[in-house]
Amino acid sequence: MKKILLLVLFTVLTGYTFAQLKLLETPPKSYVVYRATSPIILDGKMDEADWQNVPWTDDFMDIEGPHMPAPLHRTRVKMLWDDNYFYIAAELEEPHIWATFTERESIIFHENNFEVFIDPSGDTHTYYELEINALGTIWDLMLTKPYRNGGLPISAWDVRGFKFGIHKQGTINDPSDTDTLWTVEMAFPWRILAETAPGKRKPLPGEYWRVNFSRVQWQLDIVDGTYQKTINPATGQPFPEYNWVWSPQWAIDMHRPEYWGYTLFSAISAGEGTENFVLPGDEKIKFVLRELYYLQHQYMHKNGRYARSLEELNPENMDVFNSWLKPVFDAADTRFRISTPTSDHQGHWYITEDSRIWRWPPPER
Secondary structure, three states: OHHHHHHHHHHHHHOOOOOOOHHHHOOOOEEEEEEOOOOOOOOOOOOOHHHHOOOOOOOOEEOOOOOOOOOOOOEEEEEEEOOOEEEEEEEEEOOOOOOOOOOOOOOHHHOOEEEEEEEOOOOOOOEEEEEEOOOOOEEEEEEOOOHHHOOOEEOOOOOOOOEEEEEEEOOOOOOOOOOOEEEEEEEEEHHHHHHHOHHHOOOOOOOEEEEEEEEEEOOEEEEOOEEEEOEEOOOOEEOOOEEEEOOOOOOOOOOOHHHOEEEEEEEEEOOOOOOOOOOOHHHHHHHHHHHHHHHHHHHHHHHOOOOOOHHHHOOOOHHHHHHHOOOEEEEOOOOEEEEEEOOOOOOEEEEEOOOOEEEEOOOOO
């Protein structure tokens, strides 16, 4: 819990000073999720033909982006879906497989783990997080909204029906040998994920959700035949953990859902063809709209209230906002809502001071 509070403080202090236009320069990662042709046996081995017929994601990178040192060990993911489950399989190269937490809902990121983040609606609110370690201990929770906006982790939320399998090429908690990797296969039931999805249903072919993955990795020493976190002699405390992710967050904060990757759910079965991911045009509108969100919070920090117009906000790149958005401001001292037409001019996109972004009316499907 102490780490969560520190994370909240970190994001409050730093979250609104980042140049959000990086979303236009370097969009989040994307992955086309093909349909499984038969149920997946969750043993962690990924030896079904369907897994062999779909690609890996790009290798994970440092959470702050590719300009940071590359991870010490390779991590990558595959995804599939069918009528009942969203399947995720992760491969984590690891010379020393280590995990001690066995009680569900433990703060698993205090040790090495793998984490999944899912935002079905893409509005950055009411999203899911699941953490798992090499022992199969899980922590599943729902976030009402990002910590930077006062969101709370709801550990009582239960991903009922979640199934998984783990396979280890090596031995766990045994420093006497060198391990190779561990893999985990997961099946998330749509009936649970659909609780916060558009239409409260599983995705339709051609729709996308926002998803990201994180690997927490600590530096370890072998002391008296056991693994212990490496101590920084300057502080007397363990060195900070590494955070390796699929889609970069550009800050040490996984709770920035706008940077999570896109998963496009395809009607094509694994091995029967390919589909290209094309970033929807409205996503670029949302990228620029979100820049105004960040600038509004910078303005609030400096002036004690939110700007009431684009002219009052006076961003350096005023032409970008006018050409992309022609935004309408509805602001008071402590709240704001900014809107702009959708690309089809059949509705509007809205963003508010708590970071939620949504379309009204929703598109017809």
